[in-house]
Amino acid sequence: MEQAADFANQSLSAHAQDRARDGTPLRDPARPEPKYRPLTALHHFRELLKDKEDTSHVFRIFEALPNKSFKTRVRNLVLSEKGERLRADEPYLPPILDDHETLRELPRGTVAHAYCDFMETEGLSAAGLVAEADKLGRRKYDDLTAWFSYRSRDTHDLMHVLTGYGRDALGEQCVLLFTHGQQPSHGHLLIGYAGALNIKKMTRGSKAPVLKAVRQAQRTGTACPALVGMSIRDLLAMNLDEARRRFAIPEPHWYRECHRIWREEGVDPYNLLATGAEEGAPQAA
Template identity: 65%
Template sequence: MTRSARDAYSQMFAADGTVLLHPDREAAKYRPLRAVRNFQKLMNDKEDTAAVFKIFESLPSKDFLTRVADLSLSERGEHLRSTEPFLPEILDDHAALRRTPKGSLAHAYCDFMEAEGLSAAGLVAESERAGRPRYPDLVEWFINRSRDTHDLFHILTGYGRDALGEASVLLFTHGQSPSQGHLLIGYAGAANIKKMAKGSRAPIFGAVREAHRTGKGAPQLMAQPIRQLLERPLADVRAELRIPEPQQYRECHRIWQAEGIDPYNLLASSKPAEQELLAA
């Protein structure tokens, strides 16, 4: 992006005076080798969330600031910033979320986060480990909201926290907010899963492609009033956002179960599973 274009964004302000792009925020640099190094770290430890953030920083999207402006300067964006300035405070208040009706998105979210031992604050801490400077601008709000809706994607899409589920969520996210980081982790991750589950008949690439299509066809989640969605029945929210059951992902899990492969520990289960397939 040219200097004049950046200057133009630094002259855009929300109604409350918040600048879209802080003048001290450095321009994102395209650093593919850094992205690949961090992808390798992620493949060695899928819980290394800091590596994910570094991958995204290393592969900036050319239309990122345009997307920030389109949402944050819109009437909808202004409303979201005033009613939901910081999502972790809402998402980590499980006592309040549990007061919503049974079957709500909020109950499903609490069940998922508690079962996995996760918190929205924990994801914030992981992002801060990446060492990214913070600025009081609309870009910061946009980045944070994108980060803080990630675990909601798991509940809404039905994808788990296994390697295939995470790859699928990231490609669903690319369909909503395109970036090369999502593509790298999603498709290269799927290739790595295919390698670890060598010989399996599971439609791994079919699953991630299905996730990508679903993300493209669904309204942008981060642009929705999250507090209101949490109060509603999960099935109704999925229908409104046009998110169907992940058929190919479910098929992968069904086949892996039959083949003796643990989708949550592919590295450990791939060798015996391969031996069973060869013996069949």
């Protein structure tokens, strides 16, 4: 009986530790355990290839390929002193990221200005990415896992800015593999490498070093501290060049080289499905 009581007390103690100071649980008890469904992921990857702008398939792929280390990464951040400070100062990133008027008050050359330039040029917003995710109709949970997940999602475009990868097909694969370097998951690996191989297929005969580009992105992500655990306000206020030096983010040489070679071969890097590329061979320069 005493052993049973001790075990019950230990269980209650462990459960209590899985909460923030304000009582927010690490995981809502109603949140279902993710299931590994590779065939579902493959289906959504094929659909994504048909329309890379339909980001709903990206979310579905990640849902179908849960990573075993995810819970540990969430717990290590959100239940730490650093995590408590971040939640207090940055409870939700989209309002911060979409307030371009305030961000533009920071000095020129900062990450904030580069981010605003990127988002405005591309016609994007952090709220827009949230809306895409909401289209899936998934139930929302008020727990620490949700805060971590939203933060991972909302820093995606900041990764484009910091790394220098564009929103072309190769740039997106590079950002996904940069993300894998930061937060390993089979979803990032599938989309990143299978997407790179699809690019090679579309540009068959090209000398562009596509695989070298995505591998460099993955190595860069591994070397760079995880953005999800950084103060995004502090990051936005940093000089962009200084941030890249500080976080070991090099010039994306092989990505730039792919673009250079494609242009010489008569292929538009931002439209690999253009006439000529869609037949699997680059046009003559």
